[in-house]
Amino acid sequence: NAGVTQTPKFQVLKTGQSMTLQCAQDMNHNSMYWYRQDPGMGLRLIYYSASEGTTDKGEVPNGYNVSRLNKREFSLRLESAAPSQTSVYFCASSFDGQIVSYEQYFGPGTRLTVT
């Protein structure tokens, strides 16, 4: 049981390049999330997916796209990377039922530098 896994762990991009951050969970969770963490800013929600086939914008969605490929996988794409997207990116998942919801489990993060 690996929990939430993210690839890659580190990435350096040049301005204008594109890349996709991958996330997978093996806990049969229905909800998945992408956050970014910046110094002095805490964790900010980029996008989330409440179920397979649905995605919604979070607090800071500009410059990003997401795909909920299936129940296990939720990817984050930067189409044209900018230095302002230098950050640590975390994927998380949770089980949310109609009556009860559970806490989010986080992956280990991807450290992205855009030069």
Add this chain to the structure above:
Amino acid sequence: DQQVKQNSPSLSVQEGRISILNCDYTNSMFDYFLWYKKYPAEGPTFLISISSIKDKNEDGRFTVFLNKSAKHLSLHIVPSQPGDSAVYFCAASRRHGEKLTFGTGTRLTIIP
């Protein structure tokens, strides 16, 4: 507009003493509060939570207190241990299961 605030970026506490981490919020619609702990190069891990219908929740050495009228919550760790050295984030949502809003974090250092 920072709806969840942790005004102390860092805190140092002697091993064995009590650690108190504070968090304030401005959105009166928040109904559910959590604390996460984060070690370097790892993702945050859930520590403890509290619903607004309670004012206290305990789990071993960790206790969270909620003062709704002051829009303030605190995490008490007793006794503090070296393994507690980490960054602690408080988070809030309008109901259990909704999107979380995180604070900026407090780095706790336990001095042996």
